[in-house]
Amino acid sequence: MGHEAQETDATAAVDFKEVQSTERFQQLRKRHRSFVFPMAIAFLLWYFAYVLLADYAVEFMSTKVWGNINVGLIMGLLQFVTTFAITGWYVSYSNRKLDPIAAEIRHEIEGHEFDKNGNQISGVKK
Amino acid sequence: MTFMVPAVNVADLKETTLLNMGIFALFVAVTMVIVIKASRNNKTAADYYAAGRSFTGPQNGTAIAGDYLSAASFLGITGAIAINGYDGFMYSIGFLVAWLVALLLVAELLRNTGKFTMADVLSFRLKQRPVRIAAAISTLAVCFFYLLAQMAGAGSLISLLLGISDWGGQALVIIVVGALMIMYVLIGGMKGTTWVQIIKAMLLIAGAAVMTFWVLAIYGFNLSDLLGGAVETSGNPNMLNPGLQYGKTETSKLDFMSLGLALVLGTAALPHVLMRFYTVPTAKEARKSVVWSIGLIGLFYVFTLVLGYGAAALVGADTIKAAPGGVNSAAPLLAFHLGGPLLLGFISAVAFATILAVVAGLTITAAASFAHDIYASVIAKGKADPETEVKVARKTVIVIGILAIAGGIFANGQNVAFLVALAFAVAASANLPTIVYSLYWRKFTTQGALWSMYGGLGSAIILIALSPVVSGAKTSMIPGANFAIFPLSNPGIVSIPLAFLLGWLGSILDKKLEDTTKQAEMEVRSLTGVGAEKATDH
Numbered sequence: 001m002g003h004e005a006q007e008t009d010a011t012a013a014v015d016f017k018e019v020q021s022t023e024r025f026q027q028l029r030k031r032h033r034s035f036v037f038p039m040a041i042a043f044l045l046w047y048f049a050y051v052l053l054a055d056y057a058v059e060f061m062s063t064k065v066w067g068n069i070n071v072g073l074i075m076g077l078l079q080f081v082t083t084f085a086i087t088g089w090y091v092s093y094s095n096r097k098l099d100p101i102a103a104e105i106r107h108e109i110e111g112h113e114f115d116k117n118g119n120q121i122s123g124v125k126k
Numbered sequence: 127m128t129f130m131v132p133a134v135n136v137a138d139l140k141e142t143t144l145l146n147m148g149i150f151a152l153f154v155a156v157t158m159v160i161v162i163k164a165s166r167n168n169k170t171a172a173d174y175y176a177a178g179r180s181f182t183g184p185q186n187g188t189a190i191a192g193d194y195l196s197a198a199s200f201l202g203i204t205g206a207i208a209i210n211g212y213d214g215f216m217y218s219i220g221f222l223v224a225w226l227v228a229l230l231l232v233a234e235l236l237r238n239t240g241k242f243t244m245a246d247v248l249s250f251r252l253k254q255r256p257v258r259i260a261a262a263i264s265t266l267a268v269c270f271f272y273l274l275a276q277m278a279g280a281g282s283l284i285s286l287l288l289g290i291s292d293w294g295g296q297a298l299v300i301i302v303v304g305a306l307m308i309m310y311v312l313i314g315g316m317k318g319t320t321w322v323q324i325i326k327a328m329l330l331i332a333g334a335a336v337m338t339f340w341v342l343a344i345y346g347f348n349l350s351d352l353l354g355g356a357v358e359t360s361g362n363p364n365m366l367n368p369g370l371q372y373g374k375t376e377t378s379k380l381d382f383m384s385l386g387l388a389l390v391l392g393t394a395a396l397p398h399v400l401m402r403f404y405t406v407p408t409a410k411e412a413r414k415s416v417v418w419s420i421g422l423i424g425l426f427y428v429f430t431l432v433l434g435y436g437a438a439a440l441v442g443a444d445t446i447k448a449a450p451g452g453v454n455s456a457a458p459l460l461a462f463h464l465g466g467p468l469l470l471g472f473i474s475a476v477a478f479a480t481i482l483a484v485v486a487g488l489t490i491t492a493a494a495s496f497a498h499d500i501y502a503s504v505i506a507k508g509k510a511d512p513e514t515e516v517k518v519a520r521k522t523v524i525v526i527g528i529l530a531i532a533g534g535i536f537a538n539g540q541n542v543a544f545l546v547a548l549a550f551a552v553a554a555s556a557n558l559p560t561i562v563y564s565l566y567w568r569k570f571t572t573q574g575a576l577w578s579m580y581g582g583l584g585s586a587i588i589l590i591a592l593s594p595v596v597s598g599a600k601t602s603m604i605p606g607a608n609f610a611i612f613p614l615s616n617p618g619i620v621s622i623p624l625a626f627l628l629g630w631l632g633s634i635l636d637k638k639l640e641d642t643t644k645q646a647e648m649e650v651r652s653l654t655g656v657g658a659e660k661a662t663d664h
Binding site (some may be wrong): 016017019020025028029032033036039040043044047048050051052054056058061062066067068069070072073076077080083084086087090091093094099102105106109112118119123 | 156212215216218219220222223226227229230231348350351353354357364366367368369372373379382383386390406410413416417420421424427428564566642643646647649650651653654655
């Protein structure tokens with residue numbers, strides 16, 4: 001279990017409450033939530049709107065648009081498109097806005113900046 | 127616009143049995159060699175359960191697609207579209223959109239917080255023992271429902287290929303499938319299972335792509351003409367409109383909503399999918415794997431739309447329903463129509479491989495959960511060494527294999543996509559509220575978790591037992607009896623909100639406070655990945 005064991009040692013002395021209260025961590029948390037929550041609500045609403053239309057607005061969904069292709073089919077395929085679009089958007093957002101802060105905080109923790117006994121035990125446990 | 131629809135003679139299929147078996151045997155032989163090679167460095171528990179966290183995002187993403195594109199997706203959805211038209215397409219959309227819940231809310235945070243199982247995350251900041259037991263029980267329950275669906279698919283496929291409609295013959299084949307699966311998991315562990323998934327996912331997507339291209343070519347790459355063909359063969363213009371299956375009554379409309387809810391919220395709570403996030407080294411790779419799997423799964427579901435309507439147009443709903451294996455036989459029959467015995471052999475072997483691989487993935491998840499959560503943490507009180515834990519996991523594999531074989535023999539003949547939807551409902555009710563609350567809600571408590579998990583699991587299972595799925599209808603599992611008090615065949619619309627409510631209520635009524643240090647630790651770990659990332663980038 002090579003690295004598994006090390007992991008436990010490396011974070012045993014960390015004061016997580018202190019990390020949690022730092023401004024940078026709060027910023028990371030805020031950035032994460034302010035993206036994923038509204039996005040999750042948006043795509044769930046769009047999905048349920050679609051399900052409700054398919055369920056209770058059969059006439060509308062059966063309207064032919066082009067040949068045999070009707071509104072329902074187009075809306076179904078649009079669900080695919082929005083799913084791919086949101087995936088792409090989230091990945092680019094995380095790469096730009098979340099990953100750099102997360103990596104910074106992680107390095108500081110691993111560099112013993114948040115150990116419970118201050119910095120003096122830095123480097124002792126390796 | 128007239129298309130000749132040559133009849134598919136189901137009796138001809140029997141002559142291709144040897145060929146089918148040959149192609150399948152070849153797949154088993156090749157994958158077995160790979161599994162044995164992959165398992166050479168299986169030493170630790172992390173190796174056995176999480177493949178040593180050695181897979182890359184794209185590899186794991188393909189394996190997730192392999193896990194997800196089960197017989198339900200391929201056989202079940204194609205069959206559902208071929209027979210019920212637009213309403214079958216609904217499964218594809220729900221199954222795909224559901225991945226956004228996993229991507230945005232669950233995958234990375236879970237990867238950062240846990241080690242091997244879902245219970246690792248759920249019990250992180252709550253009371254270990256009770257929460258772990260509850261999470262393990264719901265993991266086992268969901269895996270069992272899912273296994274049932276896969277084994278039912280195996281039964282359908284066999285009856286079609288071998289023309290075996292007698293109970294004993296089908297049972298024998300289900301036993302062979304089960305035994306093979308036990309071997310894969312025992313020998314290969316997570317690493318071997320993952321490789322089988324990767325190979326199978328690629329074969330499945332390639333096979334579906336060839337068939338899609340073929341069907342479209344027949345209709346001059348005009349989707350509208352293909353749809354027209356489906357309407358013409360079925361003689362029912364409503365094939366293209368919603369409501370053919372679920373639009374009949376107000377109850378069935380509500381059932382459609384319930385299904386939609388279960389599909390979209392189930393994925394992010396499926397234990398065997400969650401466990402896959404632990405096979406990658408970092409959260410970033412976990413994210414990459416979800417992106418890959420969304421791409422592959424989305425592509426595949428576009429194919430199923432063409433295949434389903436293709437089967438409706440070229441094979442015809444009546445032939446499909448009359449064939450041994452019923453609804454689930456649409457895709458193999460379409461393959462036979464297009465490419466004769468060779469394509470049928472290939473597609474059936476792939477479908478078999480799919481069942482085998484998915485069953486293996488489910489089994490290892492259930493075994494890991496039992497060994498890691500119940501045996502190591504509860505029975506041995508955390509004192510079991512990893513070697514004993516892996517030994518227990520291996521024994522559990524055999525027990526689960528036998529249970530799956532027995533269950534599969536009885537669940538034979540139901541539409542597999544429908545059975546899988548039940549597993550999704552159980553997962554979404556029992557697991558999702560607790561996963562979401564423990565990752566995002568500071569005031570969530572042990573009591574809330576227990577109420578939500580047991581309440582969600584219990585209500586989902588009780589409602590299924592009291593639904594027309596089990597009794598009171600012609601297609602029920604026990605057709606003779608009638609104790610169907612609950613009118614909907616999918617319990618999601620009741621049990622999922624109930625589980626969320628119970629989680630909230632249990633927490634606000636809990637007089638005991640949870641450890642805020644643990645909460646801080648979980649939040650910091652989940653967002654930054656500290657301690658869970660391999661020390662590679664500094």
